[in-house]
Amino acid sequence: MALMILGLVMFFAVHTLTTMRATRAGLIEKLGAMPYKAVYAAASILGVVLIAKGYGDYRAAGYIPVWNPPTATRHVAALLMWPAFIALAAAYVPAGIIKAKLKHPMLVGVKTWALAHLLANGDLGSMILFASFLGWAVYDRISVKRRGEDAKIAATAPKRFGRGDIFALVGGTVAYGAMLMLHRTLIGVSVFG
Numbered sequence: 001m002a003l004m005i006l007g008l009v010m011f012f013a014v015h016t017l018t019t020m021r022a023t024r025a026g027l028i029e030k031l032g033a034m035p036y037k038a039v040y041a042a043a044s045i046l047g048v049v050l051i052a053k054g055y056g057d058y059r060a061a062g063y064i065p066v067w068n069p070p071t072a073t074r075h076v077a078a079l080l081m082w083p084a085f086i087a088l089a090a091a092y093v094p095a096g097i098i099k100a101k102l103k104h105p106m107l108v109g110v111k112t113w114a115l116a117h118l119l120a121n122g123d124l125g126s127m128i129l130f131a132s133f134l135g136w137a138v139y140d141r142i143s144v145k146r147r148g149e150d151a152k153i154a155a156t157a158p159k160r161f162g163r164g165d166i167f168a169l170v171g172g173t174v175a176y177g178a179m180l181m182l183h184r185t186l187i188g189v190s191v192f193g
Contacts, residue, residue: 001058001125007050008132014043015136019143055129059188063123077120078191081179084112086172093171096164100157103150105168110137 017024017040028036087109090098102108114134118127144150158164184190 001054001128004051004054004058004125004129007047007052007054008129009047010043011047011051012132012136014040014047015140019140021147051129055125058125064125065122066124066127067122069120069122073119074192077116078180080112080116080119082173082176084109084116085176085179086168087112089172089175090164090168093167094162094164095156095158096162096166096168097158097160098165098168100153103153104141104144107137107141107144110134111141 017027031039086098087102087105090096090102090105091109093099099105110133114130114137117130118134121127121130179186180191
């Protein structure tokens with residue numbers, strides 16, 4: 001589990017740096033934009049690799065139970081993942097009502113994903129993993145709001161349902177369906193037992 005925690009620290013350190021605008025600007029000025037982005041990307045990828053490897057090793061060694069979630073929470077988690085995938089898709093498609101209402105759909109998707117998995121998993125490693133992502137997403141959302149980015153989004157938000165919304169709904173639903181079918185293969189755990 002130590003490897004997973006190291007990965008979480010690395011991943012969130014670079015992502016938290018983004019919220020520290022003056023420090024970030026100073027690093028970009030010192031290193032240059034492209035080297036900064038390269039280091040940021042490399043540290044993020046390495047963090048994800050360490051998280052995945054550490055969590056896999058933890059699961060292979062046996063879970064450390066903390067609580068036993070009721071079976072119903074797995075179904076609630078599966079249901080919550082549908083809007084999580086739509087939110088994630090909305091982050092990468094042209095602006096639409098969904099993106100405007102969520103303001104920061106990536107963070108909404110991450111928070112929903114983390115909460116869903118906290119509901120369905122009662123072991124220590126899973127709780128550390130998903131609570132870390134939930135905590136970071138809440139922190140980042142507060143940081144974005146304090147920087148005044150919500151006002152910028154509201155000023156440019158579309159007023160009608162459009163192409164971006166269709167892409168978010170269809171893309172998110174397709175990705176959700178694919179994950180339902182592939183979760184056991186990719187993650188090693190069946191969604192519905």
